[in-house]
Amino acid sequence: GESVGLHLPTLSVQEGDNSIINCAYSNSASDYFIWYKQESGKGPQFIIDIRSNMDKRQGQRVTVLLNKTVKHLSLQIAATQPGDSAVYFCAENIQGGGNKLTFGTGTQLKVEL
Amino acid sequence: NAGVTQTPKFQVLKTGQSMTLQCAQDMNHNSMYWYRQDPGMGLRLIYYSASEGTTDKGEVPNGYNVSRLNKREFSLRLESAAPSQTSVYFCASSDWGQAATNEKLFFGSGTQLSVL
Numbered sequence: 001g002e003s004v005g006l007h008l009p010t011l012s013v014q015e016g017d018n019s020i021i022n023c024a025y026s027n028s029a030s031d032y033f034i035w036y037k038q039e040s041g042k043g044p045q046f047i048i049d050i051r052s053n054m055d056k057r058q059g060q061r062v063t064v065l066l067n068k069t070v071k072h073l074s075l076q077i078a079a080t081q082p083g084d085s086a087v088y089f090c091a092e093n094i095q096g097g098g099n100k101l102t103f104g105t106g107t108q109l110k111v112e113l
Numbered sequence: 114n115a116g117v118t119q120t121p122k123f124q125v126l127k128t129g130q131s132m133t134l135q136c137a138q139d140m141n142h143n144s145m146y147w148y149r150q151d152p153g154m155g156l157r158l159i160y161y162s163a164s165e166g167t168t169d170k171g172e173v174p175n176g177y178n179v180s181r182l183n184k185r186e187f188s189l190r191l192e193s194a195a196p197s198q199t200s201v202y203f204c205a206s207s208d209w210g211q212a213a214t215n216e217k218l219f220f221g222s223g224t225q226l227s228v229l
Binding site: 089098 | 117
């Protein structure tokens, strides 16, 4: 079946730098995308989402970019902090398929002091 | 506001034993879900319930059953546990279904299950 994948399993950044986490998706029928943050021993926590009729959406310190031409999604975290250390998942929802998010395998973000 | 509450948090079973994972949400959401999370494989959908009274299979339903007891509660049952079901299980809910179209999932804190 269709799957959502991530380019890098682990990303290390210095505190204060910007982080970019990438995600590739393969289903052109996907119309909704979402990023989750998961800290050790906890459930996934919503960060930001975007619909396919948008290219960019900003939140507090986070920005999601969607490139439908190459089926690519990215999460940018500005001024990365130690509290940002976690696993980040992207997920997609296929239009007309009900609300069944398909998750990628995750990227571990490590913030170095 | 508790959000999504799962019990138990940890469980160890022997092969062949049965158990039920409980989940309740207090956000008046229509839809509820059960996912499992294995290392390196992300979250995979086991079953979901788009609304009270309905349940549907997800990506990996074999070996599981579910019950949407009411709008708040959605339980997952393992009738005869197998080592392959060792995983972390997450319940989630969303305000999607019928007239609502909010796909965002809210997750519980998970149940770590080991089957020996």
